[in-house]
Each structure stands twice: as C-alpha cells, then as structure tokens.
C-alpha cells in the first residue's frame with residue numbers, strides 16, 4: 001500500500017544511530033516531501049483511505065512477550081474482524097482500550113476451545129483475572145493523544161471512507177498489525193512523526209493541542 | 213509591492229525559522245522515556261456499563277483540606293481519581309477550588325500514608341490487627357469514665373461529630389478540645405459580644421470600601437475561595453477600594469490599593485485614629501457611643517496615631533476619606549490584629565468602625581440559626597490547647613482520642629505537650645500520616661483518605677445559603693487495612709454497647725438512615741432513595757436558616773496608651789494559602805508552589821525590611837538566628853519592603869520532625885518559639901506578640917526563590933499603545 005512511501009529513513013533506528021537520526025532527519029524530511037508529491041497520486045489510488053497522507057517513519061520495536069501470544073492475524077486478516085470490534089473504545093475515548101476478557105470469552109467459550117492459547121485464556125477467565133498484557137504502544141504523559149479525534153478525522157468524518165477499511169487508518173501509527181501475531185511497535189510515535197503527519201494532513205499545530 | 217524586508221517581517225521570518233530549527237529536535241526517539249513491554253495494561257474482566265476507559269466520570273464531594281468546606285467534583289477514570297475541580301452547586305466556592313483543594317489528590321496518593329493499625333509495645337509502634345487495636349482500646353476504656361476522657365481534634369462537624377459526641381457522652385465526658393492555630397476565635401468572641409452572632413455573613417460583594425486589619429481573606433481567612441469570588445464582584449465597576457493594614461504583607465495585602473505597614477500591636481490605634489478623622493468631619497458619627505469609646509477615639513489624633521503606629525498620617529486621612537465618601541464599607545480583623553495581649557480590645561476598636569459607619573445590617577448580615585445544631589462545626593483556636601496542657605499538668609486525663617489536629621507541632625514548644633502527653637494512659641490517634649502527635653500515640657488507627665471516606669460537613673462560615681456538604685468516596689480505598697472514621701466510631705460504640713447503633717452495618721448505612729430521618733421539607737416530595745441520590749449527585753444539601761438579627765452594641769474595651777510591643781523585633785508567624793498550619797507540608801505540589809510574596813519554594817525564610825537588614829548587616833540569603841525567651845530558630849533572610857521594620861516574619865508550615873519524606877527536616881517552625889502570652893479577655897494565644905532577638909550566623913546559604921525581581925520595574929503587564937501613537941509610528945493600520 002504505502003510501501004511506495006518507505007524511505008531510506010526506514011533503516012535508521014534509534015539504537016546506535018542517534019547521530020544519524022539527529023542530523024539527517026531534516027533532509028530526510030524533505031526527501032519525504034518530494035516522494036510524497038511524486039507518489040501521492042499512486043498512494044491515493046491504492047490506499048483505502050481517501051483524503052489522507054499517511055505518516056512517514058519506521059521503528060524497529062522490541063519483541064514484547066505477552067501472557068498469551070494473541071494472533072492479530074487470525075482475527076483481523078483471516079477472519080476479517082474489524083479492529084474496532086475488540087478495541088471498542090477507540091472511537092469514543094482517548095484510549096482504544098484492551099478488550100475486556102468477557103469479550104474474548106464471548107466467542108471463545110465455543111470457538112477453538114481445545115487450542116492451548118484458548119485454554120490459557122479460559123483459565124484466566126475462571127480465576128477472574130484479566131491476562132496481564134504488556135503495553136507496546138504509548139506516548140509520554142505530557143502528550144495528550146486521542147484516538148477518538150483521529151478516527152473522526154480519518155474514518156467517520158472522512159468522505160468516501162469505508163469503515164470496513166479502518167485497519168488501514170490504524171496502520172498509520174500501529175503498522176500492519178493484521179499481519180502480526182502480538183503487536184510490535186513499528187512506527188516511531190515521536191513528535192517528529194506526529195508533526196509531519198499533522199503538517200501533511202493539515203491537523204492542528206498549536207503546542208497546547210497535544211501538550212496540555 | 214516592495215521587496216524590502218522590514219525589521220518586523222525579518223523577525224517574523226526568523227521566528228518561524230527558529231520554530232523549524234527547534235522542531236527538528238523532535239525526532240528524538242520517545243524511547244528516552246518509554247520502553248515497550250515495561251508496563252502492564254490491564255483490561256476489565258467484564259466492562260462496567262457506564263465506564264469508558266479514558267473518559268472521566270465526575271462525582272461530587274466536599275473538600276477536606278481546610279475547614280472552609282468547599283464543594284468539589286472529582287474526575288475519576290478507570291476507578292482512580294485524577295483531578296479535582298470546584299463544584300458550581302456549592303454556594304461556598306461556586307465552582308472554584310484553591311490550590312490546597314486541588315492538591316487533595318496528593319494527600320490521597322501520598323506514599324507516606326499509614327497503612328496498618330499500630331500499637332505501642334515497648335518503646336516503639338508495632339503493626340497489629342484491627343481486632344487487637346480496637347479490643348485494646350475497648351478494654352482500656354472500660355476503666356475510664358467522666359471527664360477523664362477527651363477528644364482532641366481540629367474543626368469537626370456533621371455526622372462524624374455526632375458520633376464523636378455519642379461516644380464522649382457514653383463515657384460521660386464533657387471534654388472536646390478543638391485546636392486550630394489559624395483561626396478567628398478572638399473575632400468570633402467580639403462578634404458574639406457586639407453583634408450577637410459569632411460568625412455573621414460578610415458581604416464583600418456589596419462593600420465599596422474594604423478596610424482589613426491583617427485579615428488575609430484571599431488567603432487564609434475563614435473561607436478564602438468564597439471570599440475571592442465575592443472579592444471579584446467587589447472589584448467590578450464601580451471598583452471597590454481595598455485598604456490593608458498589617459505588619460507583614462499578606463496575599464490580600466499585595467492586592468490592596470493602599471497597603472499600610474503598622475508596628476505590630478498598634479492596629480487598634482490605627483482604627484481609632486480613622487474613627488477620629490471621620491468624626492472630625494462628622495461629629496454626629498460618634499453619637500450613641502458609650503463615653504469611654506468616645507474618649508478612646510478622641511485620644512488618637514492623626515499625629516499621635518502616626519507616631520505610635522509608624523503609619524504615615526496621610527494614609528489615615530486617605531482611608532478615612534474613602535470610608536466617608538463611599539458607603540457601605542466593610543471593616544474586618546485578622547490574625548495580626550487578634551494575636552496580642554490586647555487582641556480582643558483591638559478587634560473591638562476595629563469593629564467600632566463598622567458600627568459608626570453603619571455597616572451592620574448592610575455588609576454584615578445575620579447568619580441565622582442552623583436548623584440542625586448537632587451538625588454545626590465545632591471550631592476552636594488556641595485556648596483549648598492551653599486548657600488541655602493544664603489538664604495534663606493536673607493529671608486530669610486518662611484517655612485522649614486525637615483526630616486531625618497535630619498539637620505537638622502547632623503549639624508552642626514551651627507548653628511542653630511532648631512530655632506532658634506521657635502522663636496520659638491511652639492516646640489513640642485516628643490518622644492518615646505519622647505526624648508529631650501520632651508518633652506519640654499508644655494506638656494508631658489508619659484512616660481512609662478524604663477521597664475514600666464518607667462524611668457530612670457543615671462549614672463554620674456559611675455563605676448566604678447554608679448547606680450540608682456531602683463527602684462521598686471518589687474511589688476504592690488504596691490500602692486494605694485502612695478504615696473510614698465513621699466506620700471505626702460505629703465499631704467502638706458497638707463494642708462499648710452504647711444502645712442504638714447495633715443496626716448499622718457501617719457508616720454508609722448510618723448516613724442513609726440519617727438522611728431518611730431528615731424532615732420532609734428538605735426532600736421536596738422525593739422518596740428517600742431519590743433524595744439520597746440527588747444529595748450525592750449535587751454534593752450539597754441546602755437548608756433554610758432562621759432569619760436572626762444583629763445588634764450593634766459597643767462593648768467595654770480599652771487599649772494601652774501605646775500598645776506597641778516593647779522589644780526590638782516582634783515575630784510574625786505568618787500563614788499562607790499552601791502549607792497552611794503545616795498540615796500540607798507533605799504535599800509536593802504545595803511545597804513547590806512558590807510563596808505568593810517571597811516566591812521561596814521548599815523552605816522556610818525570615819522576611820525583614822531593607823532598613824532592618826541594613827541595621828543587622830544581612831542580605832537576602834544570609835542565615836540568621838531568631839531567639840525568643842523560649843528557644844531559637846534559624847532561617848535565611850528574605851529582604852522585602854512589604855513588612856514593618858520592627859517585625860520579622862517566618863511562615864508557618866515547615867519544620868516537621870516527621871510527617872513523611874516531603875515534609876521531614878525541611879525548614880523551621882516559628883510556632884515552636886512563641887511565647888505563651890495570651891489575650892487578656894479571651895485567653896487565646898497572643899501569637900503575634902513574641903519578642904525576639906536576631907543575629908547573623910552564616911553568609912549566603914542556598915535558598916531557592918522563583919522570580920528574579922520584586923517589582924515590575926514600572927512596566928505594564930501587557931504593553932499597549934494608543935491608536936494615535938500607533939498611527940504616528942506604524943502608519944495606517
């Protein structure tokens with residue numbers, strides 16, 4: 001999809017490359033802008049998200065072992081379940097929300113009950129303990145990020161956008177989670193990343209919009 | 213169009229370039245602060261229907277950070293209280309909340325909370341079970357009866373006070389000591405004697421001139437948030453004039469149109485001189501006053517008063533002029549006027565101005581009788597702590613229950629409470645923190661925080677519409693082994709087999725029942741459940757107070773010809789909205805909020821006039837030793853013009869020996885070295901009359917002061933130019 005937009009910056013990660021990151025990024029930024037201008041026609045045509053310029057930047061996240069190796073791919077890709085079916089608060093709140101265990105059990109009290117991962121889940125359910133999931137995506141406390149407003153802009157108030165394609169909007173910041181099992185952080189989610197996207201999509205630009 | 217880039221455009225361009233350059237640094241990886249997989253994110257097992265994670269739910273409650281009783285709204289997210297705001301439904305604070313109120317969350321989440329019951333075994337306190345602690349109290353209390361038992365508390369009201377009374381009466385005791393070092397006890401007595409109402413309603417909003425003698429009504433006096441709301445109305449057009457007369461500038465003083473420094477103890481002379489100046493223009497003003505009062509007014513002409521008070525004569529004239537021109541006015545007295553051997557007389561002289569200016573019934577209104585006398589606030593000052601010390605001396609007490617008050621910290625050291633408390637067989641502390649008094653207790657009962665407990669509160673100062681403030685838990689208790697005050701009281705009552713309490717499973721059940729028992733007139737036809745639900749939702753319950761009226765009787769009072777203190781310097785133990793009497797010293801937000809006058813953070817300081825500093829050869833930052841007959845303290849000097857040269861002010865609040873990691877070992881406590889002088893008529897501590905000597909000890913110590921300059925250097929807060937000037941210099945707009 002927007003692989004066309006992948007730039008050399010993709011190889012630069014924060015680890016051991018701070019110098020490069022610090023000094024090359026501004027020029028990479030301009031490269032990105034040029035690439036965007038050249039590639040925007042193609043990107044728009046292929047993307048399921050109209051009226052949007054996806055943000056640019058990658059990050060090579062750590063492997064985060066989870067209590068249950070949750071397969072996002074089985075759910076979102078193979079079975080085509082909408083992200084917001086489980087992350088139900090995304091459209092209504094600043095946080096997307098980890099699905100309540102009762103939601104998992106809604107299906108898994110009958111589906112795939114013999115699989116080891118489901119057995120483990122059932123065990124948590126019966127012990128009345130939610131699985132201790134580990135946080136993969138976060139922004140610092142001084143950043144006010146809200147899922148609600150972003151979904152409004154790119155999905156619900158976005159003319160021509162199909163809600164079924166919401167995963168492509170999620171992917172702006174979370175990467176192609178539907179190709180992953182447990183989530184990996186693949187986008188930098190730092191201020192430059194936010195700022196470039198706000199610039200390209202004419203999002204608000206006042207300091208206090210995010211730092212309040 | 214010209215191609216010239218003028219200076220303004222150049223700056224604009226540079227400005228944007230600058231932003232670009234700054235923002236380039238924002239590609240720093242956020243992993244500097246965040247790492248993946250280090251934190252857990254817990255989901256609900258089954259979601260609550262009305263809870264959306266990330267979206268706050270607001271609950272109403274009542275602020276417990278000072279006795280003013282403001283209503284608050286707590287924002288609760290995912291079961292945790294995050295932010296407090298004022299409750300607009302409360303007539304006390306009308307939607308506002310002061311910094312101490314805001315910082316209530318840090319009292320609640322404070323890492324130094326006591327989390328388990330403790331008992332003294334040998335020399336130290338040992339963790340015990342609730343059963344053991346309560347059984348111990350009950351068995352000890354079996355041998356105690358009559359006045360050998362006492363409560364020692366800060367201001368208490370509502371149903372908690374009802375349960376405290378029930379327990380006290382079951383023991384047969386009449387003793388309940390209430391101690392507040394920040395109080396208005398002397399004024400309450402004068403009000404009672406002159407107006408027939410200890411706490412009349414004051415209308416700052418109606419006054420056109422306010423003359424305040426050390427009443428820091430925007431900071432620490434009676435009901436600061438309520439006063440601030442009324443003050444805003446007072447300052448609206450036509451703008452009211454504020455005159456503040458005091459030895460050390462308070463927050464209110466800093467807002468005054470005319471701030472007058474007077475020699476400590478001479479506030480009454482200033483007041484009488486104003487009366488003198490008023491009567492010079494209009495002799496009829498003094499008609500109807502007792503002869504003695506007339507003589508006192510005549511005694512202080514401007515020249516004499518100016519000599520005694522140290523205030524410029526023209527300031528007395530100006531004040532009298534404003535008062536004569538603008539009516540109605542309001543004259544109030546605060547700590548620095550009350551805290552002398554002749555405190556009562558000083559306040560009476562000040563109140564005399566209200567009488568001759570006709571303010572009584574205008575800006576001073578009757579508060580009316582509160583319909584539920586059992587719920588009204590038990591207030592107090594410093595007299596009770598001295599009576600308490602006397603009772604200890606005479607070995608009159610076998611058991612004392614402490615709640616809220618910390619007298620070992622907020623009473624002068626020479627009262628010797630620390631040792632005298634050893635004479636009491638059973639000292640029980642209902643406490644959230646290990647403060648100086650709790651540390652000496654025999655049994656320590658860990659209490660819920662104000663955000664976890666139930667309660668009802670009736671503020672001593674009722675602002676117009678009288679209310680009962682409802683306190684409800686904003687979240688589940690943080691610690692399993694803490695309990696609610698009402699719950700513990702019910703347990704103790706049941707253990708003592710006091711009839712009438714067996715039916716209540718907990719304090720919540722008791723309150724539900726108490727609300728059902730309220731008269732139908734309050735319920736507006738609602739069922740008991742609806743009535744309770746709406747009380748919780750609104751956070752306040754309005755009650756009608758009976759009319760009541762005020763008298764304008766001038767009491768018999770006298771002042772020494774020259775009431776100024778004799779010694780070289782008078783110690784002013786100043787109070788501030790922030791650390792208050794020291795109860796908030798364990799709250800980091802309040803420690804780091806700069807003092808409103810000196811801008812010092814996390815520390816104590818000694819304020820002195822530049823002239824005094826020159827005489828002593830010290831500068832801001834030098835350390836001095838302040839010695840009274842009862843001990844000495846050391847603090848860094850802060851040189852400032854907002855103080856009388858004869859006064860040295862040290863703020864209250866710091867100097868804790870214990871009280872958690874944020875408070876312990878920080879600064880000094882001026883209350884410690886106060887002399888045990890008392891006001892002749894009320895017996896209250898004359899806390900502004902201690903004479904001290906000052907000597908320099910060290911040069912320049914470290915002291916953190918926010919703000920580099922004391923004045924605006926003649927600059928406006930917002931620069932403005934007139935349209936004329938603009939057109940002349942910038943051309944047509």
Ligand code: SF4
Pocket residue numbers: 275276277278279280281282305308309310311312313314435436437
């Ligand atoms: S004045 Fe007192 S009751 Fe009101 S908000 Fe401040 S601390 Fe709370």
